[in-house]
Amino acid sequence: MKRRPAPSRPDDLIVFLGPSLPEEEALALAPCRVLPPARQGDVWRALSLRPRAIALVDGVFEAQPSVWHHELLAALDAGVAVFGGGSMGALRAAELVEHGVVGVGHIFEAYRRGELVDDSEVALLHADGEHGFRAFTVPLVNVRHAARRAQSAGVLTPGEAQALVDAAEALFYQDRTWPRVLAAVTEAWPPATRAKWDAWASGGLEDLKREDARACIQAAAAFVASGARAPVRASTGRAAPSSYVRRRRLVEGLCAVGEELVPSEEVLAALHASPDAAVLAEAGLRRALLAGQARTLGLAPTPEEVTRAEAEWWAHLGIPPKEREAYLAACGLDAHELRRVCEERALERLMLEHAQRMLPDGPSWDESLATEARLQGRWVAEARRLGTPKPGRRKR
Structure with missing residues (x-):
């Protein structure tokens, strides 16, 4: 009879999440602990919770240091499975998939294939944690996704779909909202195209980052529920962390x-x-x-x-x-x-144990014992103890 996996604890799965998916949706998908978008040092700190898996979806950049590759490698070294998708997680997974990070979702696949190369593709402006990390702008990957779907639905021609992407790409990510994107593409679209778009989009535009975030959490949760253990990685084949990285991990x-x-x-x-x-x-x-x-x-x-x-x-x-x-x-x-x-x-x-062979004419055990004992005063103490007058001892 197979032993059933032990019920998972919320700390078995740590999810770094922000604007890509509401926290309540993540908690409905799986037992997990939801933490804010990952900053530099957050994955190191999360390892103290002894998770079995980490799902990295959202992470900060620009205003604060981003989560390091070293942190994710440290998690893998410790036998913690790491899944990435949706946003920063898709980026890091594409960069570290050869080292064992599991990438999930369409955005990850696009980065891995080289179709996406810039981190600005997933960037957006959002509220802070107090307001649920609500998104204020639209990421470029979602515009690309909407353009592809509209073209497949016959709403846009290939040229019109590319014009939509170009208009979005020309806007700074903090200014990229759907009204501004559509205003910027007005000259490239005839009125009939805008009318078709408005009718099609009224049913709602699919949020690719949200879908990938859900898939990432579900994949990590399935791993935890399976009772499997991520293999502890050997550190051979890549350079050891530098002294700076080790010091950062120590204080973080x-x-x-x-x-x-x-x-x-x-x-x-x-x-x-x-x-x-x-x-x-x-x-x-x-x-x-x-x-x-x-x-x-x-x-x-x-x-x-x-x-x-x-x-x-x-x-x-x-x-x-x-x-x-x-x-x-x-x-x-x-x-x-x-x-x-x-x-x-x-x-x-x-x-x-092999000191004598480590250097030409290397130090012997007895020589080292004597030198340290003299420096610490132990030699004199032993000599005085042994120098207590005894019958038959030779005197000076």
């Missing part, structure tokens, strides 16, 4: 402590103010430098060595298995980031 992250979400930036600020901040930072730097040097030498830890490094870490912390998932959430670590940390620990161990 969230730590789940029970029901509370604590910004990583606040935790970092508290650590900066702690008395042992320098000791912690220097220990981390040494590990990172040793691991980096190991990589430049072509060394890579085996899976067994990484597993051993993780087991040693858990044993050092004294965290039992049943509490580890919550501990990682409080750390702000997902499975992929945990593996990266444990790989560094394993590489550090490799460098230390």
Whole structure:
């Protein structure tokens, strides 16, 4: 007998949504948590909710930094399925489909085929969240869609359909409303064409972004409902995130402590103010430098060595298995980031265990033990302890 998938939680599916589809429609389609249009850092923060899938529909641009490709790759690395469609999601999916983002809808397909290339195709002016992200202007993709449908219906000739698109394309996206588009195309259309258009359009114009948004959410919801798990991606085959991206993720992250979400930036600020901040930072730097040097030498830890490094870490912390998932959430670590940390620990161990072979005439274990003990005062303490007068000990 097949085991039925466990009932999904709303946080299993995170949907970034704005003007493309009303929130209530998304909630009617599937159990999900609806978040506002994605800004830079929002996907990183969403990973703290431990979703199984993310549906990226809407995202900001121009006035605020847009969602990064690195964030979506981080979600894939953590085993979170990522679906994109409708608006910003269609753009990012077309750019990252080869890396595992699932693109959904006509707009995504047009971007992927190269028929659409500019992000202005999906841009529009809209209200803020307090007013439901209501759209004030029409995106160019919807004008193109209406022109195609009108041509197929015999309402417009090919030339008249292209004139409609050209008129819309000439308008700045914040000014592109249907009345302004139709006013701009008046000279290219004879009165009879406008009359046919008005009669045909009175039945309502199909909103392509809305349809694609629905399809994107439904595809992501079907994945969650299936009980399937997205494969955890190996990071081989592409460059590791730069130090700048890693720092941005660090300060943009969230730590789940029970029901509370604590910004990583606040935790970092508290650590900066702690008395042992320098000791912690220097220990981390040494590990990172040793691991980096190991990589430049072509060394890579085996899976067994990484597993051993993780087991040693858990044993050092004294965290039992049943509490580890919550501990990682409080750390702000997902499975992929945990593996990266444990790989560094394993590489550090490799460098230390084989120090004599890492450099010409490299340092021995005993030499290093003695040097550090002298620097920390441990050598003298041991010498004095051993120097306590004993029968038969030679004196100076």
